[in-house]
Amino acid sequence: MVAEKYGVLRNEGYCERAIFIIDKQGIIRYSEVYDIGKKPPNYILFKELEKVQK
Numbered sequence: 001m002v003a004e005k006y007g008v009l010r011n012e013g014y015c016e017r018a019i020f021i022i023d024k025q026g027i028i029r030y031s032e033v034y035d036i037g038k039k040p041p042n043y044i045l046f047k048e049l050e051k052v053q054k
Contacts, residue, residue: 003015003016003018006018006020006031008033016033016034016036017033017034017035017036017038017040018031018032018033018034019031019032019034019040019045021045021048021049021052023052029048029051029052030048030051030052032044
């Protein structure tokens, strides 16, 4: 299971709210775990995606 491999699987059997940005070489360039009830801000995602594209 992907969530287990990335360390975001909870004991209850569901995963944390997590975002991973992985480049074309398979390297994790960004990761963040958020509270399950909190929506991550889009501007952070766009900023981090921009960095990977450079």
